Amino acid sequence: MEQMTPSRLATPADAEEIAALVNRAYRPAACERTWTHEADLIAGERIAVEQVRTLFRPQSRVLLQCRASAILACVHLEIVGAVAHIGMLATRPDVQAQGLGKHMLAQAERHAHQYFRVESFEISVLTARTELLSFYERRGYVRTGRRLPYPADSGTGQPLREDIELELLSKTAHRNLYAKVVDGRHPA
Incomplete structure (x- = not known):
């Protein structure tokens, strides 16, 4: 990565x-599709500008x-008690496969631990995205088995299949793992 x-x-x-980045990463045009897209599972925009604006709150x-x-990549953190809910992890398609998603996930975890002293992280992933579930498992997230219906009425697009649902993954925050970033890189 440069x-x-x-x-x-x-x-x-x-x-x-x-909003443009997230929509381009999750629901790209056919010529920009990489392993991270979900355009074959969900139709429509992933997020509207108005929805992004609602994220700026305590x-x-x-x-x-x-x-x-x-902007090359983004990630959203929502702190609820001692848990950081991570979402909207997106990397511009033309710079994917360079470690930027891993970097952003690590930055989100470190930020949540450093500024909010969270004890754990949670993320929800489409169950049909087995390669993405594996991505998070390789980063220490554990599949909880807790499944949620896709929030079709939330303005995040419409499922193209009836079996679309989310699974919650979790990870414990380890104090020593998030203590320090060396040379701009996460130690893990």
Whole structure:
């Protein structure tokens, strides 16, 4: 991965670019589809600009990775008690497969632990996305078996299949793992 400016917190002024990035990553045009897309499972936009704007409130953060002024990746954190709910992890399709998703996930975990002292992390993943479930398992997340219906009425698109649902994955926050970032890289 080439040299980039460090991660930063998003502001409401970034909402339009974040929505465009997330929609491009999750529901890209056929020519941009990578292993992370879900366009064959869910139709429509993943998120609207107005929905992104609602994320700027206490106990909620959107972290960004930028090159110059362009946003390359984002991740959302929602803190509920001692749990950080991680979502909207997205990397621009043209820079995927360079470790940026792993980097952003680690940054989100470190940020949640450092600033909110969370005890665990949770993420929900489409059960049909077995390769994505494996991605999170390789990063220490455990499948809980807890399944949730797809929130079709939340403005995140419409399922193209009737069996679309989410599974909750969790991970315990280990104090020593999130203690330090060396040379801009997470130690794990």
